[in-house]
Amino acid sequence: MFRMISDIGTDAMKDEAKLARMNTLQSDIEGIYAKATVSFSDGQTLALEPGLTQLMASSRNYTKLQEAWIGWRDNTGKLMRDKYADFVTLSNEGVSSLGYHDTGEYWRSWYESPTFEPDLQKLLEELKPLYSNLHTYVREKLMDLYGRDKFPTSGQIPAHLLGNMWAQQWNNIYDLVIPYPDKTSVDVTPELKNQSYTPLRMFRTAEEFFKSLGLLPMPDRFWNKSIIVKPTDRKMVCHASAEDFYNQKDFRIKMCTDINMEDLVTIHHEMGHIQYFMQYKDQPVPFRDGANPGFHEAVGDTLALSVATPKHLQTIGLLNSVENDEGSDINYLLSMALEKIAFLPFGYLIDQWRWSVFSGETPKDKFNDKWWELRCKYQGVSPPVERTSTDFDPGAKYHIPSNTPYIRYFVSFVVQFQFHKALCEAAGQTGPLHKCDIYRSKEAGTKLGDMLRLGSSKPWPYAMEALTGQPNMSAKALMDYFAPLTAWLEKQNAGKQVGWQDACSNQRHAP
Ligand SMILES: O=C(CCC(O)(O)[C@H](Cc1ccccc1)NC(=O)c1ccccc1)N[C@@H](Cc1c[nH]c2ccccc12)C(=O)O
Numbered sequence: 356m357f358r359m360i361s362d363i364g365t366d367a368m369k370d371e372a373k374l375a376r377m378n379t380l381q382s383d384i385e386g387i388y389a390k391a392t393v394s395f396s397d398g399q400t401l402a403l404e405p406g407l408t409q410l411m412a413s414s415r416n417y418t419k420l421q422e423a424w425i426g427w428r429d430n431t432g433k434l435m436r437d438k439y440a441d442f443v444t445l446s447n448e449g450v451s452s453l454g455y456h457d458t459g460e461y462w463r464s465w466y467e468s469p470t471f472e473p474d475l476q477k478l479l480e481e482l483k484p485l486y487s488n489l490h491t492y493v494r495e496k497l498m499d500l501y502g503r504d505k506f507p508t509s510g511q512i513p514a515h516l517l518g519n520m521w522a523q524q525w526n527n528i529y530d531l532v533i534p535y536p537d538k539t540s541v542d543v544t545p546e547l548k549n550q551s552y553t554p555l556r557m558f559r560t561a562e563e564f565f566k567s568l569g570l571l572p573m574p575d576r577f578w579n580k581s582i583i584v585k586p587t588d589r590k591m592v593c594h595a596s597a598e599d600f601y602n603q604k605d606f607r608i609k610m611c612t613d614i615n616m617e618d619l620v621t622i623h624h625e626m627g628h629i630q631y632f633m634q635y636k637d638q639p640v641p642f643r644d645g646a647n648p649g650f651h652e653a654v655g656d657t658l659a660l661s662v663a664t665p666k667h668l669q670t671i672g673l674l675n676s677v678e679n680d681e682g683s684d685i686n687y688l689l690s691m692a693l694e695k696i697a698f699l700p701f702g703y704l705i706d707q708w709r710w711s712v713f714s715g716e717t718p719k720d721k722f723n724d725k726w727w728e729l730r731c732k733y734q735g736v737s738p739p740v741e742r743t744s745t746d747f748d749p750g751a752k753y754h755i756p757s758n759t760p761y762i763r764y765f766v767s768f769v770v771q772f773q774f775h776k777a778l779c780e781a782a783g784q785t786g787p788l789h790k791c792d793i794y795r796s797k798e799a800g801t802k803l804g805d806m807l808r809l810g811s812s813k814p815w816p817y818a819m820e821a822l823t824g825q826p827n828m829s830a831k832a833l834m835d836y837f838a839p840l841t842a843w844l845e846k847q848n849a850g851k852q853v854g855w856q857d858a859c860s861n862q863r864h865a866p
């Protein structure tokens with residue numbers, strides 16, 4: 356408890372003037388991101404949410420997507436590079452008085468493990484074959500649609516074609532890659548709109564799932580004080596967040612809810628943070644935190660693994676027919692892979708980049724080169740146009756200007772499948788893991804609640820063992836979940852060139 360109380364991060368900065376300067380830089384950088392919009396050659400001006408997000412998700416026009424991709428980076432990252440470099444220097448100075456070499460070392464200390472970095476590398480290596488197979492399958496489909504001459508000979512996919520501003524999840528191009536188009540498709544966005552779902556009803560639906568497990572309902576103050584739709588009277592950072600007021604009764608979500616499946620999942624994610632806040636609210640303040648930051652990110656996602664199943668969507672009336680055949684199964688697993696597997700290298704590389712910046716390994720004039728070195732190598736995506744060292748593409752992703760660590764999401768995307776497996780067993784669910792729905796299981800809810808109530812009062816391996824029966828992070832549950840898809844993808848990719856070269860080439864395939 357004393358260690359946690361003394362962990363005050365960059366606020367340990369001794370020099371008042373430097374502390375003020377660091378905070379001014381931080382708010383300037385966040386302000387650039389919050390105000391950014393893109394004005395297109397056709398006169399249209401869009402903000403990130405909902406305009407640019409919807410454009411990147413639904414446009415299949417190569418040039419339009421490219422204009423949005425470049426415009427967003429010109430109006431965010433490009434304007435931040437020098438300020439960010441100064442911020443890094445001051446941030447490192449701030450934590451040095453706590454005994455850390457740099458901010459990256461400080462952030463990694465929250466996982467309380469001397470083998471944290473090699474453990475992460477091992478997990479990514481275990482998951483690489485599955486990611487490579489998914490990447491190859493998607494790349495082939497996109498080459499058919501956009502033409503081979505748009506793709507570098509080194510095998511990467513141009514980053515603006517994957518349905519997301521950062522290519523971090525590919526669920527929005529599901530319609531371009533669906534394996535069995537005539538079988539059940541799990542995209543319930545049209546159905547949400549047909550049934551005129553409102554943001555409030557989406558939140559109530561999520562809350563009902565938590566309550567069905569015997570977990571805590573959202574308190575009245577939550578419903579009165581949360582912001583769940585984009586305000587019209589002022590600018591607000593729309594990136595979703597959950598707030599704990601540390602007074603044991605005030606917990607809120609801020610989110611600009613769009614009526615689609617992606618946001619229904621995000622609502623479960625944010626409500627997972629709120630559930631954790633409420634479960635550990637009686638702990639001493641220093642223990643009112645996740646067992647590690649990845650655990651906090653995994654709570655809501657674990658439940659969303661049940662909610663997203665065709666069986667559950669049918670139960671809540673968002674899917675009318677569920678076919679139990681191989682084709683529908685592969686369709687579902689592919690849609691989940693486009694969200695979960697596609698994300699893994701991205702979730703890993705953001706803080707690989709940031710730790711290298713904090714440690715001094717990557718100086719300002721190498722910020723963007725290092726970024727694309729990692730994007731080309733780990734994620735297998737390439738920039739649609741030449742990038743220079745005056746660009747600052749990391750700054751185009753919320754978590755860099757907001758100085759929010761990111762490895763937590765990589766950890767979450769691995770452990771949430773371990774949690775899901777454990778809760779499915781507690782719920783007495785047999786059968787394949789990807790068909791499990793723990794809805795209404797009080798046994799699962801009790802098991803999860805017991806772990807959440809620990810907060811950060813025990814080391815995370817203790818919490819992991821309490822929930823899953825063993826203390827380690829492991830990719831096995833995730834691999835088991837996707838096993839049927841792995842086999843199918845290997846068959847699909849037989850005879851194809853699987854994977855990509857580490858470095859992006861700027862040479863394109865012949866048409
Ligand atoms: O950023 C988020 C969700 C926002 C958050 O809930 O994680 C939020 C981020 C944040 C942190 C600090 C200040 C402001 C925003 N985290 C929290 O609100 C939060 C609250 C308490 C404890 C821990 C985190 N997701 C990431 C990863 C991600 C992408 N797609 C997903 C789908 C499901 C779950 C996560 C993701 C992203 O959008 O790239």
Ligand SMILES: [Zn+2]
Pocket residue numbers: 624625628651652
């Ligand atoms: Zn979160």
